Amino acid sequence: MNAPVSRHRRPLWRIWRGMGSVALTLLALAIGQAIIAATPDVDRSERPFLKSGPMGAEVDARSFTASVVGVRSSRIIKERGVEHDTQGVWVVVKVKITAGTEPVLINYAALHDGRGRTFLATDRLRQPIADAARTFQPGIAVEGEIAFEVPADTTGLSLRLAESSGARLMDATTDVALPPGPLWLDPQPVTLDPPVVSS
Amino acid sequence: MTTANRPAARKLSARLAEQPLSRLAAGLGAIVLAISGFFGGLEPTQVPTTPTAVLDQPIDAGPWRVTIIGSRLLGDLRPLVSLSDEDNHWLVVQLTVEVIADETWTGLDSIVRLSGVDGIESARPEHVVLSRDLTKVRRLHPGMPEKLSLLWEQQGDAVTPLQVELFIAGRTHRLDSLTGRMEWKPEDEPRALLVVPVEDRREQK
């Protein structure tokens, strides 16, 4: 009786083997895709470090510390004799900022709400400390106000401050929750206080 | 296991198996291409045409929703803005912009572009003014639509237009291949084209 033909010489076996290689390649690609999908993307891995804290507490934002001293809100802000109204609400946050080891400018100031929206400081008036208006010298605490314009229905506001601007890649950003609940509106127009050195 | 006993099947599978792998792959590619032809894969690409829009029509253009209100010519607007030559005047486009993205939007001067107006060099406006309090602004916040005026300076000796062609520029939120981050990228094609009549209001303010 003849020895059986080696399996490896049968034509159909070669097709199976080719398909097996293709299948293994596809499997390797699928595993690679799964790894890419499971690991954080660039936006997530380069996001700013949020530094949380309650109102009144000092929050470390790498090159400076900040604490929220108070919040006011109103329908009208008055600046240099001009009244500015809004369809939303003006929120004025008073913060105390102390630079660390080098002079600091606040290039990013925003309110973040519970719906995930970000409102940068308003540019309808001249900001006293935000948008690099004031330089903070190391060790000298300065209290100043930042004005924001937000829709009337926002809730869950938190103050986000940073030295770098824009995407603030991998830099620290404060995240201090403002008092919850509806904002109490001052019936009088609000005027921003000039910054003062705090003792 | 032995191969099939039918001679025809054995011939085909045997012949397939004897082909080099590259030829098998080319044959498979040709079959795939032919199949895709049945599903429109071989149609010529469409050249996109810009849709036209009209006044008071909201246009979604990515991070913002734009409604053009009108256009007019205005004279001296000091102290808000100054003309570089007192014989020049302003071409103003009024519009409502609502930020529908989740964050304060800057780049307000990139929303509307003018084209083909005599005596105006730049497609982008020189100033963006908030109508509410006549302040020059760069920022618009989500959830609060505002009326804006875009200002272009037109040379005094140029032909004053009776109407202007406006393009609404859009942006798409997509991955930036350089940074790897999601960004609002300008689109190649405008979202809409409008022809807007221009009122001459230079005598009034």
Next chain:
Amino acid sequence: MTVTAIAPAPPPVRGWWRRNVWGLLTVLPLLVTAAAIGYADDVTEDYWDSQPRQPISAATNEWAQLGGARIRLVELVAATDLANYAGEPIQLPAGVLSWRAVIEFDAPDQDAVAGCKITLEDRAGRQYGTRPDELDQVRAGYPGCTADSSAGVDLRSYRTEALFVTPVGAEPVAVRITWITKLPIYLRLLR
């Protein structure tokens, strides 16, 4: 019935080593070369060089040489006589001290000193900037390393005055002058 010979057992481990000895010997130098190439263009080194790392120091009134220019600190003292634009003495907020630094230049080649940044350094290593907002009422000039463009300035001997503020308790020890183009080298004029 054919009898196939039983294949001999594979050679012992010694055989594998002998066959691969040259390959193994080159792995180590190849690894070292690969690591060296990988680290040769290290970004950390570029970052390091972009910071002030190598000071050129000089004591008060001692000239420091940098490029074709000579620079020295004339004085670094508490500034107690600051006046506002109306000539009235200003009152600093509690907890804040002000300082005055006078720097002298011998720089006929103005390009060698142009574009500098002047800061005050305290014992804790903190740095303070010129023209602080705390002194915005004070009548003061714009400190810099190039001579005032108005005529009649002797480029071999001109001065600049810089005012700073620090919190009470900070002890100034030096004036730093940095040029982005000269980093990591910088000037440290000691008090």
